[in-house]
Amino acid sequence: MSTRLMSAVGANSTLHNASRAMLRRGLLVPRTAREALSSRAPRPLPPTASLLRGARPMLQHQSAKGEKWGGVPTGIAVAAAVMAAAALVSSRREDGHVPEVLAAEAYSLPIGRTSPQVCNCFIEVSRESRMKYEWDEETNMLKLDRVLHGAAFYPHDYGFIPQTLCGDGDPLDVLVLGTSALQPGSIVDVRPLGFMCMEDEKGLDEKVLAVPDKDPRFNHMTSLRDVPEHVLREITNFFETYKQLEKSKWVKVGGWKGTTDTHELIDKTHQKFLEEKKRIKGKQHGTAAVASATAGAGAAERRVKHAMD
Template sequence: MLMASANNSNVDNFNVMIEISMKGSVKYEYNEKTRCLIVDRFILTAMQYPCNYGFVQDTLAEDGDPLDALVITPVSIQPGVLVRVRAVGLIRMEDEAGKDNKILTFPLDKVCREYRFIRSIEDVSPLLLDNITHFFEHYKDLESNKWVKVHGWEDKSAAEKELSQSGERFKNQRKEQQ
C-alpha cells in the first residue's frame, strides 16, 4: 500500500487514510514498516464504530501516532482508502496512553454532496455527536487496563490548530531523524 503525500495545511481540503469502516468492530492500525493495515484487536463490547475512522498522513499527534480523524459518510468506506475531507470540529479525549484527540471531518462536496451544508460543528446533528461520544466512552469497557475519557466537542478552529500542530510535530520529528 503506497502512502500518498498529504497537504495538511488546509483544514478544508486534506487526505484521511481510512483504517476502520463505519459499523466495523475490528480495530486496525496502519503499520509504517510493513505499509499494511494490521489487526490490532477485536472490540470486546457489542459496539460498532459510528463512523469511518482513520488518520491524517504526515501528522504526529501528542500520543505519538498520526492524528486521528472521524469521517462521516452515508456508507462505510473500505479500509486502506484515502478520502479528501474538510474538518468541522474536534473531540477532546484521553485514554490510558494520554491525550487522544480526533478531528471530525466530512468528505469534500465533490466527493459527497449530501453533507455540503455542514461547515461547522454547529451544523452537525447533536444526536450524531452524542452517538460518537457514547461510543468512545464505552467501547473499551470490557478491556483490562483500558479506559477513555471524553472532554467534549470543539469547533473548526480547534481542529485547524490540532491539524497544524500535528503537522509541525511531524516535520520536526523528521528533521530530528535526519
C-alpha cells in the first residue's frame, strides 16, 4: 500500500508528509476511506474523479479546535487517504481492464518543449490489450471506446501527441516501443522514429512509431533504420487486419516514412491544431459565437475547444 499511497500524493509535499506520518504510526484511515481502500468493499468503489473532488476542499480544511488525527491535521490526513483510494481505484486491473485512469486534461497538455524531436505522448492503451480506450473530453477520463473484435491485441503501447490534429479529427496517434507495458493515463517523453501511412473510414490516420526518450535501452534508435524489419511488418499487419470483423469499417495501409517526414507531420498537425484553435477563438468573439459553437460542433472542434478551456 505504501508505494501506491506515495505515488498518489507525491505531487503535493504536504500530503506526502502527512501520508508518511500515517504510515509510520500504523494509523487506520477513516471508515469511508477504509472501505474504499479495502479489496472487499461492501459497495462499488466511487469514481476516481469524485474522490479527488472530495479531497480538494479537505486540503483547505482547518479545524476551529486545531483537531489532529495521530499528529496529522484532520483535513490533511483524510485527503491523503482519499487520494490513496483514488490511486488504488485507478490502478486496479481485472483481466487487463483499467476501469478509470486519473490524468490531466489530455488535450490541453503541451506538445513538448523540444517538439518534434521529443514530444509528450499520452498513453491510452497498454501493449497486449484488446481494450481500446480513448480520452473522453466530456468527463476528462479515459473511456472504453471499443474492444477489438478479433483475436489480435495491440502490439505496443498506444496513445497520441497532444495539441495535434489529423485528417480524421483526432490527435496524431503514436505507438511506443518498450520493454514493459505503460500505464494508461501516463505521459511519456517519446522520440519519434517514423510513421506509417494509413487511412480509414474517418480519414487520414497516420501512426507514428516512437521510443521512450528516457529509456537507455533505446538510445541507439534514432531512425526507422534502427528498428528491426519484422517489427515494422508486425505493426503493418496489425493495422491491416484489426478492423476486419467490424462492419462498415475499413483500413488502407501504405508504406513507412522516415524521421524527417515524421517531424514535418508533427509540425503540420500541430499547426493545424493551432489554426483550429484560432478559428474557434475568433468565432467565439463573433456575434453568433455561442450559437454556432454549440450547434453540432465536429469532433475536431470539440477537442480543440476542450484544450482551450
